[in-house]
Amino acid sequence: MSGNRKKKRKIRVALRKNRQNRTRQGDLTRQIMQESEEFSEDLPIAERISGKGDLTRRRTVISVDDDGTTGSSDLVIDVDESNCLTGRVISAIGLNAIVQSDDGRRFECTIRRLVRTIARDERNAVVAGDRVVFQPLNDKQGVIERVDPRRGTISRGSQRREHIIVANVDQVMIVASADDPPLKPNLIDRFLVSAEKGEVGSIICINKVDLIDPVMIQPIVGVYAALGYEVVLTSTTNNTGIERLRSLLRDRETVLTGQSGVGKSSLLNAIQPNFDLKTSEISDWSHKGRHTTRRAALLELDFGGWVVDTPGLRQLELWDVIPEEVEAYFIEFRSFVPFCKYPDCTHTHEDHCGVKQAVERGQIAQMRYESFLRIVEG
Ligand SMILES: Nc1nc2c(ncn2[C@@H]2O[C@H](COP(=O)(O)OP(=O)(O)OP(=O)(O)O)[C@@H](O)[C@H]2O)c(=O)[nH]1
Numbered sequence: 001m002s003g004n005r006k007k008k009r010k011i012r013v014a015l016r017k018n019r020q021n022r023t024r025q026g027d028l029t030r031q032i033m034q035e036s037e038e039f040s041e042d043l044p045i046a047e048r049i050s051g052k053g054d055l056t057r058r059r060t061v062i063s064v065d066d067d068g069t070t071g072s073s074d075l076v077i078d079v080d081e082s083n084c085l086t087g088r089v090i091s092a093i094g095l096n097a098i099v100q101s102d103d104g105r106r107f108e109c110t111i112r113r114l115v116r117t118i119a120r121d122e123r124n125a126v127v128a129g130d131r132v133v134f135q136p137l138n139d140k141q142g143v144i145e146r147v148d149p150r151r152g153t154i155s156r157g158s159q160r161r162e163h164i165i166v167a168n169v170d171q172v173m174i175v176a177s178a179d180d181p182p183l184k185p186n187l188i189d190r191f192l193v194s195a196e197k198g199e200v201g202s203i204i205c206i207n208k209v210d211l212i213d214p215v216m217i218q219p220i221v222g223v224y225a226a227l228g229y230e231v232v233l234t235s236t237t238n239n240t241g242i243e244r245l246r247s248l249l250r251d252r253e254t255v256l257t258g259q260s261g262v263g264k265s266s267l268l269n270a271i272q273p274n275f276d277l278k279t280s281e282i283s284d285w286s287h288k289g290r291h292t293t294r295r296a297a298l299l300e301l302d303f304g305g306w307v308v309d310t311p312g313l314r315q316l317e318l319w320d321v322i323p324e325e326v327e328a329y330f331i332e333f334r335s336f337v338p339f340c341k342y343p344d345c346t347h348t349h350e351d352h353c354g355v356k357q358a359v360e361r362g363q364i365a366q367m368r369y370e371s372f373l374r375i376v377e378g
């Protein structure tokens with residue numbers, strides 16, 4: 001998608017109507033038109049709506065050929081890209097963003113009003129990780145003209161609205177701590193659900209293993225390893241696991257996520273000391289209502305790849321995951337669901353439930369089933 005396009009292009013964009021206005025299922029085209037928030041010229045529509053079937057409501061982007069049949073409310077964005085550059089949003093701050101051009105220069109950019117207007121939610125018009133086309137005004141400033149379609153986004157809910165934390169990542173590294181704050185498998189499972197939903201892979205990092213006897217957490221590590229997730233145990237105080245972490249991050253785009261205080265910024269500093277990220281004293285993060293890391297920012301790894309440090313979340317509100325959808329994100333449930341007596345089994349109170357039977361037989365970990373219940377009931 002990147003690369004400087006010299007040709008002048010016209011892009012038609014269907015203006016998204018009222019946010020509450022949900023279309024009926026079955027009229028996919030109309031649904032996409034109404035839910036569009038960005039635009040794309042290159043991808044065929046079929047590719048953008050493929051995926052998990054009708055449970056996935058993708059806020060996809062759309063573009064229509066010049067002879068397209070969209071209504072009169074359409075906007076036509078006419079970007080003359082001959083004097084534009086392409087780049088990557090390093091960090092988005094309100095209506096501004098820091099963009100790194102493909103040749104490595106940094107620009108402080110504002111966002112063209114139209115880009116905000118066509119976004120479903122202005123706050124998500126430009127997010128960290130976006131690939132953008134921007135017009136440089138001088139060697140330090142520019143204006144973002146266009147945002148490329150996103151893949152691999154990580155979102156969370158915040159006051160019932162979606163907040164896209166970062167876009168275009170390959171994997172999520174879910175960071176937990178063995179202690180202080182105590183290990184909460186339920187929280188790991190929530191992050192796994194949001195990664196599965198965002199269609200990015202996950203690795204699990206359990207930090208601060210210097211504080212415990214590793215034998216204590218072996219059962220939990222075993223559960224995730226058995227599910228096929230890469231689990232790495234680390235300590236920034238004695239460097240346990242740091243080399244392994246480097247190899248898992250090399251040449252990939254990874255977003256770190258996890259509760260505040262587990263040591264995300266400390267881990268990144270251990271991997272690459274010149275990041276010099278602000279970390280917090282324990283008294284700070286546990287007693288004051290503030291996170292040390294304030295916003296997502298992309299950091300380039302010396303040995304190849306990018307990492308994104310994000311602010312920790314005290315409460316992870318899963319964005320837009322409906323209860324019926326949750327079972328699909330507990331990957332080990334899939335093979336047992338066909339044994340449920342009722343096709344619409346919720347795996348909670350029903351009898352003859354394949355999932356519950358698997359829990360009884362030890363084929364699904366009790367811990368995971370409890371997380372599942374907390375997520376669907378919460
Ligand atoms: N004992 C021990 N303490 C650690 C380790 N890693 C980090 N810490 C401490 O944990 C505290 C929190 O670390 P941060 O790196 O700021 O945590 P964070 O996850 O970035 O927190 P937010 O930015 O608020 O989300 C700091 O006091 C660190 O010194 C570790 O491996 N062992």
Ligand SMILES: [Mg+2]
Nearest residue numbers: 264265292293
């Ligand atoms: Mg931090």
Ligand SMILES: [Zn+2]
Nearest residue numbers: 340345347353
């Ligand atoms: Zn069931």
